[in-house]
Amino acid sequence: MKQNYTIMGAILLMVIAFVMAVYLYNSQQAETQTQLVTQNAEALSKPYSPRKGNPEAKVTIVEFLDPACETCRQFHPLVKELLATYRGKVNLVIRYAPLHPGSDQMVKILQAAKKQGKFWEVLDLMFETQPYWASHHQPKPEVFWTYLERFGFDVVQLRQDMKDPEIDRIVKQDIADGQLLGATKTPTFFVNGKPLSRFGYEQLKSLVASEVNANY
Structure with missing residues (x-):
């Protein structure tokens, strides 16, 4: 005993x-x-970065994401919920971190969609259909194009816009900024420049609440 x-x-x-x-x-x-x-504070966001919510909000969530990342897909509705909970007080900035092979094509589609004012709609569609075009972390952009066609997006214009050299520059800049900030996995979050003390939704929720209380 x-x-x-x-x-x-x-x-x-x-x-x-x-x-x-x-x-x-x-x-x-x-x-x-x-x-x-x-x-490297200037690496957090760029003027071209997609932003959702009140641009004058005092709390900013910066998310480095990969459209092929399953965890990013799980966090997507949760982040939207935070924006709804703190409407007008919190905004979201998206940065690209295409860590999976082939994800660079997906973020180029997103940036091309931004030129048409369709960034958030295409991002929602990417995450909704992710199990079909990115199963087992193996993105197949050609499969996602079929969903874009099915849901009525202007795929001809998207393909044309993807050829813009500026999009390549933007993706490379986001990757470089992510490396500067230590964003080695996705999603990586910063709230008013502060990283999560430990990865998890409750930690993100708590940090956002803390920053809202401190600024309003």
Whole structure:
């Protein structure tokens, strides 16, 4: 019996040590990202970045996303919910982080859609249909084009707009800015320049609430 208690005690100590290690790792990551933002504040957003919500809002969520990222898809309605909850007080800025092979074509479609004033509609459609064109993290842009046609988007104009060299420059700039800010996974969020202390929706929700309370 004594030996069992000793084993259980050792296991408990290992669990505590693991939890502490994860906590310290997350804290160090958040601290590192905070330093990166301080050093590269201009990399958070650009004039061309898609923005949703009141442009004069005092709280800004910056999201680095990949359209082929399943977690980004899960967060998409949750972020929209935060914008609705704090309508007029919070806005959202989207930056591109095409980490999956082939995702660069998807973000080019998004940026081309922005030229037509259809960015948010196409982003919604991408996430709604993601299981069909990006199963197992393998984007197939040609499959998504069929959805664009089906839902009545001007695919001829989109294909033409995608050839604009400015879109390539924008995607490369977003990737470079993401690297400067330590956005090595998607989605990565910053709220008024502050990274999440630990990744998760509750952490995002809490940080947004804290910034709203501090600014209004």
